[in-house]
Amino acid sequence: MDLPLSPILLFAGCGLGALGVALSMPRKSISPYIFGAILAGLAFGLVMLGLGLKNPESVPNIHFYIFSLIALASALRVITHPRPVYAALYFVMTILASSGLYLILSAEFMTFALIIVYAGAILITYLFVIMLATEAPSEVQSENLTEYDRVSREPIAATVAGFILLGGLTTLFAVGLPNLKPDDKLAAGDRQLAFMSKKVEPVLKQAGLLKDGEKVVASRVETTAYGSPKDGDTSLDAIKIKSADGKERLLPRAEWPANLKLSNTEGVAFSLINNHPGAIEIAGVILLMAMLGAVVLARKKVEMDEAALSAAIARQRAGGRGDDELGVDGPFARPGTGEGGVA
Amino acid sequence: MNSLSHMLPMLTSLDLSSTLAQGPLPAAMSTITLYHYLFTSAALFCIGLIGFLTRRNLIIMFLCTEMMFQAAGIALIAFSRFHLNHTGETFVIFILTVAAAEAALALALVVLLFRRKESLDASVWTELKG
Numbered sequence: 001m002d003l004p005l006s007p008i009l010l011f012a013g014c015g016l017g018a019l020g021v022a023l024s025m026p027r028k029s030i031s032p033y034i035f036g037a038i039l040a041g042l043a044f045g046l047v048m049l050g051l052g053l054k055n056p057e058s059v060p061n062i063h064f065y066i067f068s069l070i071a072l073a074s075a076l077r078v079i080t081h082p083r084p085v086y087a088a089l090y091f092v093m094t095i096l097a098s099s100g101l102y103l104i105l106s107a108e109f110m111t112f113a114l115i116i117v118y119a120g121a122i123l124i125t126y127l128f129v130i131m132l133a134t135e136a137p138s139e140v141q142s143e144n145l146t147e148y149d150r151v152s153r154e155p156i157a158a159t160v161a162g163f164i165l166l167g168g169l170t171t172l173f174a175v176g177l178p179n180l181k182p183d184d185k186l187a188a189g190d191r192q193l194a195f196m197s198k199k200v201e202p203v204l205k206q207a208g209l210l211k212d213g214e215k216v217v218a219s220r221v222e223t224t225a226y227g228s229p230k231d232g233d234t235s236l237d238a239i240k241i242k243s244a245d246g247k248e249r250l251l252p253r254a255e256w257p258a259n260l261k262l263s264n265t266e267g268v269a270f271s272l273i274n275n276h277p278g279a280i281e282i283a284g285v286i287l288l289m290a291m292l293g294a295v296v297l298a299r300k301k302v303e304m305d306e307a308a309l310s311a312a313i314a315r316q317r318a319g320g321r322g323d324d325e326l327g328v329d330g331p332f333a334r335p336g337t338g339e340g341g342v343a
Numbered sequence: 344m345n346s347l348s349h350m351l352p353m354l355t356s357l358d359l360s361s362t363l364a365q366g367p368l369p370a371a372m373s374t375i376t377l378y379h380y381l382f383t384s385a386a387l388f389c390i391g392l393i394g395f396l397t398r399r400n401l402i403i404m405f406l407c408t409e410m411m412f413q414a415a416g417i418a419l420i421a422f423s424r425f426h427l428n429h430t431g432e433t434f435v436i437f438i439l440t441v442a443a444a445e446a447a448l449a450l451a452l453v454v455l456l457f458r459r460k461e462s463l464d465a466s467v468w469t470e471l472k473g
Contacts, residue, residue: 004375021390025397044386051379058373060380068383075387075410079394079403084463087403091410098387098413101380105424107432114416117439122409122446129450130402133457148399148464158396166389173381177374182426264432271429272436279433283440290444297451308461 003174009050010174011167017043018163024080025155033080040076044069063104071097082149084130088123095119109265192270193262194218194239200260204239207257213244372425380421388414401456401463405449412442 017040024036052059074093081087095118102111152158193200197216204210217240238250272280304312391410398404416435423431453463460467 004378021393047382048379051375055375058375060376064379072383072386072390075390078406078410079390079398084400084402088406091406094410094413098417101383101417102420105380105420107420107423110420110432110435113436113439117443122443125446125450126402126406129454133454133463148466152397153399155397158393161396162389162393165392166385169385170382173378173385177378180374182371267429268432271433275430276433279437283437286440286444290447294447294451297455300455302455302458304458305460308459312461
């Protein structure tokens with residue numbers, strides 16, 4: 001069987017990575033996370049070097065190595081950093097690095113959508129909630145860190161499970177990928193240009209392919225679900241031009257000017273609107289339901305649990321925090337009357 | 344190490360235009376190159392999974408699910424480039440949608456749970472099981 005990488009190397013990489021991740025988990029004693037991170041990075045480097053040496057003709061661009069190393073290293077830091085705020089900031093780093101990966105895969109629109117929506121909006125929401133929902137520090141806890149942030153739960157078992165999954169997934173990819181062929185029928189190409197008369201017209205005029213009084217007519221592009229024309233239908237590879245006296249002629253694909261190209265954003269837009277219009281509706285419903293749910297949850301009156309309440313009162317008596325923090329407006333005001341929760 | 348010297352000119356080419364898709368049909372991507380991206384995506388997914396299992400802070404657990412979404416996004420974009428088809432990119436838009444909806448709902452829930460127990464520890468809610 002022709003595998004892109006020897007399985008021994010793959011499993012060795014997975015084992016080394018598991019060791020590194022398990023070492024860098026937060027624990028009660030000093031955790032050797034720098035050592036663990038170096039081990040995990042070595043494991044990634046080992047697998048990538050093995051892949052590159054076995055198939056030197058198809059190594060990706062060097063930017064791939066830079067971005068994926070940044071993404072994986074900061075992802076490791078997200079799950080090992082004891083402070084939630086820092087973990088969220090490292091996650092922003094992961095997002096930026098994976099948007100770099102999107103860029104080298106020539107998905108420019110999604111790159112910037114990812115930065116704006118993910119790093120800009122979703123992560124800020126996370127940071128807000130981290131700052132809202134932070135436990136009042138007491139003197140027992142060191143450096144403001146709570147016990148559940150400093151100690152991880154079952155690090156060894158979780159790491160073993162995760163890396164067995166990684167080994168299985170990558171082995172299956174390695175076995176299955178050689179059978180995968182890029183399908184020419186799936187390729188979107190730039191046939192949709194025949195539909196975009198306003199974009200095409202100035203380019204044709206500039207190239208001198210459009211005579212006086214002639215106009216480009218948008219022709220309906222009949223596509224399959226994958227965005228390509230139906231089998232054997234080559235008539236779509238032509239731009240329809242209408243002259244002033246109503247005569248129509250076709251400009252075949254071979255005569256199109258070289259600078260007439262479909263941009264990535266236009267391609268995504270055609271795929272979204274032409275091929276997946278129902279999915280947009282579903283996405284809208286999901287967002288609406290999430291908004292309704294969040295509003296309902298946020299308006300709910302919550303009473304504090306009895307154990308948590310007595311702990312908070314004990315903390316207040318011990319003087320862990322100033323009195324202004326637990327004043328009348330605080331969440332523990334007037335226990336038992338039911339008006340303690342924030343409405 | 345003969346193959347390494349063969350690899351070097353490709354590695355040192357800092358010109359992005361060789362990888363960016365150009366023209367009506369850009370150069371095809373080999374399955375091995377696709378495998379590189381899929382490996383990164385799988386590794387990111389597994390790190391997110393390990394984080395979800397080990398961390399006890401509710402907010403970090405949801406951050407790890409976002410990381411798994413991100414891994415799926417990288418795989419989708421890589422397949423989209425491999426097939427020279429925009430459907431994969433379109434589905435990343437829906438990943439973003441689901442991630443945003445999940446963030447809104449999950450964080451509202453986390454704030455609710457925090458108000459009740461004054462703690463973000465997932466294990467204080469163990470009494471909920473069965």
